[in-house]
Each structure stands twice: as C-alpha cells, then as structure tokens.
Amino acid sequence: GEDVEQSLFLSVREGDSSVINCTYTDSSSTYLYWYKQEPGAGLQLLTYIFSNMDMKQDQRLTVLLNKKDKHLSLRIADTQTGDSAIYFCAENRNDYKLSFGAGTTVTVRA
C-alpha cells in the first residue's frame, strides 16, 4: 500500500472552503508538501511545511501539521473553479526521494 494516504475525491461548492487530508508514515520526514495537478499537466508545488511547524498560511492556503498523528491537511479558502484539480500530499524521506499519495481529485461545483 501507499506510505502516504489521502482520500480520493472531494466535491465542494464554489466559495466554500475545501479541506484535503493526508496521513503519512515516516516520522523522520523533515518536509511535507502539497502539489496540484491540472488535467494533462505536470505537478505544481503549491506549498510545503517544515516538520517543526504546526501551521503555515499562504494567501488562501492553510497547511496544518499534526506530527503526533502524522496528519497533514490543506485548507483552501473561498474555493474557485480554477481550484479543480488533483492534489497530492508528499513527504520526503531524507534519502533524496519524495513519497506521494494517490491524489485527491477536487471538483468545484457552481
């Protein structure tokens, strides 16, 4: 199975907040990441958080990290149609490699 787990689908109404959840397994990970993938495109780094932080906010994006539970979340405030995409959670494993979840497909409905 995946080292990083996340729910596969999320449907949200335009203007509402989206929350995407992720659990990871490697407690020694120093960075955790959120990537966004639009159809037919590569992955775009949205934001990342150091493992010694609990929260990071960047405009409409808020990342929360619970190291005890190995839980990471991404909140998108005022979700727009352009936020429809697949969102990947990833952890680094201190060995040059990132481990990705299967991705959460976010659909924004009017």
Added chain:
Amino acid sequence: SQTIHQWPATLVQPVGSPLSLECTVEGTSNPNLYWYRQAAGRGLQLLFYSVGIGQISSEVPQNLSASRPQDRQFILSSKKLLLSDSGFYLCAWSDPNEKLFFGSGTQLSVL
C-alpha cells in the same frame, strides 16, 4: 530562474518498439533528477533518480532504463515497449531544500 523541459508531450508507440524520453534542466547545476510514472487514476511511482552524472538508482524492477549523460540531462529509455509501460511520465529535479519541480509530462500510449 530554473526551468525544466520534457519532451515529447505525447507519444504513441507500438508494442516492441524502443523508447527515448528526454528531460533537461536549466538554471541550476548538479541537480538531483527523477523519473516518475503516473498510471491512470493512481499516484506517482518513482522509477529512477540520479544524484550525479552516470549515477542512476532504480526503484522498481521494470522494462525501462535511465541514463544521465550530462549534468542536466536525464533520459528514460526502453529497448522494447510493453503494453504495461503506458502511462504519464514525469521528470523532476530537486533543489537543495528538497523541493521537487516537475516537467510538463509525457503521455505514453503503447498499442
């Protein structure tokens, strides 16, 4: 600024034919380079990574190989493609802070 180029964007190949996908990075030196594959509806699987010229690590046994003939060039190859090699292939490089930056991907269909 750093940029990553990956080509071609799409490729349709018959079973048994060879493959060569190329990736180049500009604006940085001695980057770590990666090849990932994304099967339809699934996450990313790391295929190969390289920390320097001629240094290739393979993550999973497979029909593919990788080479790094120059510092900022990473090539994914196969001598004979299988149907199961179909997928979306992504090249990436990482900065010293271990953030990964991806190319635009190659959609490979093996028929």
